[in-house]
Amino acid sequence: MKTWLITGCSSGFGQRLALAAAHRGDRVIATARNVKTIEDMAEPFGGRMITLPLDVTDAAAASAAVAKAVETFGGFDVLVNNAGYGLFGAIEEGTPEEYRPMFEVNVFGLIETTKASLPVLRRSGGTIVNMSSGAGIAGGGGGGYYNAAKFAVEGISEALAGELEPFGIRVLIVEPGPFRTDFLGRSITMAANGMPEYAASSRKHYRETNNGNQAGDPDKAIAVILQAVDADDAPLHLPLGPIAHAIAERKLAAFRSDIDAWRDITIATDFDQP
Ligand SMILES: NC(=O)c1ccc[n+]([C@@H]2O[C@H](COP(=O)([O-])OP(=O)(O)OC[C@H]3O[C@@H](n4cnc5c(N)ncnc54)[C@H](OP(=O)(O)O)[C@@H]3O)[C@@H](O)[C@H]2O)c1
Numbered sequence: 001m002k003t004w005l006i007t008g009c010s011s012g013f014g015q016r017l018a019l020a021a022a023h024r025g026d027r028v029i030a031t032a033r034n035v036k037t038i039e040d041m042a043e044p045f046g047g048r049m050i051t052l053p054l055d056v057t058d059a060a061a062a063s064a065a066v067a068k069a070v071e072t073f074g075g076f077d078v079l080v081n082n083a084g085y086g087l088f089g090a091i092e093e094g095t096p097e098e099y100r101p102m103f104e105v106n107v108f109g110l111i112e113t114t115k116a117s118l119p120v121l122r123r124s125g126g127t128i129v130n131m132s133s134g135a136g137i138a139g140g141g142g143g144g145y146y147n148a149a150k151f152a153v154e155g156i157s158e159a160l161a162g163e164l165e166p167f168g169i170r171v172l173i174v175e176p177g178p179f180r181t182d183f184l185g186r187s188i189t190m191a192a193n194g195m196p197e198y199a200a201s202s203r204k205h206y207r208e209t210n211n212g213n214q215a216g217d218p219d220k221a222i223a224v225i226l227q228a229v230d231a232d233d234a235p236l237h238l239p240l241g242p243i244a245h246a247i248a249e250r251k252l253a254a255f256r257s258d259i260d261a262w263r264d265i266t267i268a269t270d271f272d273q274p
Contacts, residue, residue, distance in 0.1 A: 002126075002229070003027040003076040005069055007056050007113055008083030010037040012181030013131065016222045017080060022049045024226070029069045029076060033083075056083045056109030057101075062116040070120060077126030078229055079117045081110040081153075084131060086146040086183070088206065089191025090198040098191055099145045106149040111156065118164075125168030127229050130157045134177045134244040138251040141201030161236055172228050173236055177243030179216030216241045 004021050008014040009030040015038070018030040022045045031054035032038045042049040050072055054065045069076050084106045087098055110130060121128070135143055136150030154173060161171040178184075184207050194204065221240050228234035239248045259266075 001026055002078050003029070003069075003073050004078040004080060005029040005031070005065065005076045005117065006080040006082055007031050007054055007109075008033075009041070009051075010034065012082075012183060012187075013176075013179070013218055013221065014080070014082040015041070016218055017082070017225060018049070020219075020222050020226060027073050027076075029065065029073070031065055054113070056081075056113050057104045059112040059116065062113045066116045066120060075120045075124050076117075077121065077124045078129065079114065079121060079126070080129040080131070081113055082129075082131045083109060084149075085187040085189065086135075086143075087189050087191065088143055088146065088203040089193075090142060090195065090201055091144045093191040093193050093195050093198060094145050095191070095193065098189065102145060102189075103149055103152075106146075107152045107156075110153060114156075114160070121164075121169050122167045127170045127172060128157075128160060128164070129172045129174060129225060129229065132157070132173050132175045134175055134239065134241075134247040136173075137175055137239065137244065137247050138254075142198070142203040142206075158236070170234070171236060172225070172234060172238055174221075174225060175237060175239040175244050175248070176221055177216055177239075177241035177245075177247070178210060178214035179218045179221055179241065180212065180214040181218050184211035184214065215243070 004026060006014050006018050009018045010032040018028050018041065022028045028049040029052060030038055030041055030049055031052045033055035035051055035053040038051045042051050052065045052068055054061050085102065087094065087102045114128065130153055132153045133150045135147050136154045139147040157171050157173045188207055224240060228238055239245050
């Protein structure tokens with residue numbers, strides 16, 4: 001039996017994962033920044049699920065949630081950093097009031113929740129699941145701030161994987177393409193100062209066009225995440241869905257082409273040998 005601490009359980013992947021883990025008999029600490037939104041979730045599970053408030057931008061709340069998890073279940077062995085939201089708009093369009101809070105949630109919130117959890121996880125070993133995105137694999141016009149936040153998640157996760165391996169802690173970086181959660185409905189904000197100069201890369205109509213039409217089935221995504229957490233041989237990177245896979249393939253090919261194209265010039269930068 002595993003014990004999970006999951007952030008952002010009011011909807012989408014977080015809620016589905018919390019319910020799926022509890023339904024199969026695991027123990028779950030389900031958290032949300034407004035705990036009232038998840039109050040009823042635990043009822044059917046007879047003490048195997050507790051719900052706690054956790055706004056991931058509040059480091060003290062992360063420590064309090066971890067302390068409560070230890071008090072209730074003696075600890076946990078799977079941390080899922082799921083809470084997050086997106087900001088669309090060209091880099092020149094975004095304001096600090098828009099992009100800094102997004103980094104507070106997607107990046108610094110993940111860091112604080114992870115740091116609060118590590119003393120517990122280092123004792124038990126286990127798995128850290130970090131929700132990145134196809135947007136964390138490759139950047140694209142109109143999504144640069146979200147790209148940057150998810151790229152940060154990727155870098156932190158890759159570093160953690162190396163640092164934590166001696167403690168028996170694995171890291172899984174989940175990189176979904178578009179899945180039908182509340183993400184496009186309420187977890188995407190648009191830069192308010194749209195500039196006509198960026199009409200070509202604008203994602204102004206992305207939400208109306210795609211919300212509710214995403215091909216990805218979040219329950220199938222959750223099944224893959226459960227399988228990966230259970231497996232001994234799960235890879236570090238888990239692109240989910242054909243769109244995320246296509247992004248990864250394009251990125252690998254372009255990266256390969258870039259490093260090969262100027263190889264002779266760009267490797268000739270060491271001091272001359274005497
Ligand atoms: N669905 C997709 O297509 C997709 C693709 C790639 C990556 N992702 C990633 O998947 C993760 C989950 O998103 P989702 O698709 O499940 O969307 P969702 O249904 O909108 O869920 C987002 C969750 O994040 C929570 N959250 C936001 N800010 C928070 C904060 N400060 N503290 C705690 N929780 C906070 C929300 O809680 P509130 O109810 O309080 O707002 C909500 O529970 C995100 O990291 C997202 O970037 C999603």
